[in-house]
Amino acid sequence: MRLLLVEDEARLASALRRGLGAEGFQVDVAGDGAAGLDAARGGRYDAVLLDVMLPRMSGYDVVRRLRQEDNWVPVMMLSAKDGPHDQADGLDYGADDYLTKPFSYVVLVARLRALLRRRGEARPVVLTAGDVALDPATREVTLAGAPVALTPREHAVLEYLLRHPDRVVTKLELLDHVWDVDAEDPNVVEVYVGYLRRKLGRDAVRTVRGAGYRIGG
Numbered sequence: 001m002r003l004l005l006v007e008d009e010a011r012l013a014s015a016l017r018r019g020l021g022a023e024g025f026q027v028d029v030a031g032d033g034a035a036g037l038d039a040a041r042g043g044r045y046d047a048v049l050l051d052v053m054l055p056r057m058s059g060y061d062v063v064r065r066l067r068q069e070d071n072w073v074p075v076m077m078l079s080a081k082d083g084p085h086d087q088a089d090g091l092d093y094g095a096d097d098y099l100t101k102p103f104s105y106v107v108l109v110a111r112l113r114a115l116l117r118r119r120g121e122a123r124p125v126v127l128t129a130g131d132v133a134l135d136p137a138t139r140e141v142t143l144a145g146a147p148v149a150l151t152p153r154e155h156a157v158l159e160y161l162l163r164h165p166d167r168v169v170t171k172l173e174l175l176d177h178v179w180d181v182d183a184e185d186p187n188v189v190e191v192y193v194g195y196l197r198r199k200l201g202r203d204a205v206r207t208v209r210g211a212g213y214r215i216g217g
Contacts (some may be wrong), residue, residue, distance in 0.1 A: 046073075127163060158196055
């Protein structure tokens with residue numbers, strides 16, 4: 001397996017290269033974000049280990065650019081930024097895993113192997129259906145490129161539908177994931193679907209009679 005390590009701390013990069021080499025990995029090192037992005041674009045790597053705080057371009061920007069270009073190489077972010085929002089940002093921008101420094105080398109290798117086992121799936125950063133697009137990281141929703149203002153509940157309903165584009169989503173499923181299923185009338189789902197149709201167009205969310213709702217066609 002060939003790995004790309006994007007890390008500007010020379011001693012850490014050298015130690016990881018030696019250690020991962022002993023585990024049987026071929027490791028290339030890039031010392032800044034822009035160089036890492038160029039290397040990752042080449043498509044030679046089975047996975048990328050990516051620091052967050054990098055010269056020239058942050059790790060967040062690197063992984064986001066890769067996903068925008070439909071490059072789905074598995075990415076594990078390595079960072080001393082250990083706040084929950086830091087980790088959430090990394091995952092929302094398209095990383096597959098996030099490991100905080102200092103980390104256990106044994107855990108790093110185990111999580112890297114797990115990452116490689118599930119590689120290759122497309123995981124778009126921006127969710128789309130027709131002209132509707134939703135960016136979970138920024139919470140921005142657009143219709144044919146124009147911004148659309150949604151309430152938090154409308155946003156949650158739309159996001160759940162966009163995350164399940166290939167099947168019908170039932171009212172009870174939406175209640176369970178967006179509301180408290182025990183506390184709400186199922187008809188509230190119809191109300192919010194109606195709100196979305198007014199803002200996104202009548203055909204944005206389709207009713208499948210007797211079954212539930214489907215996003216787009």
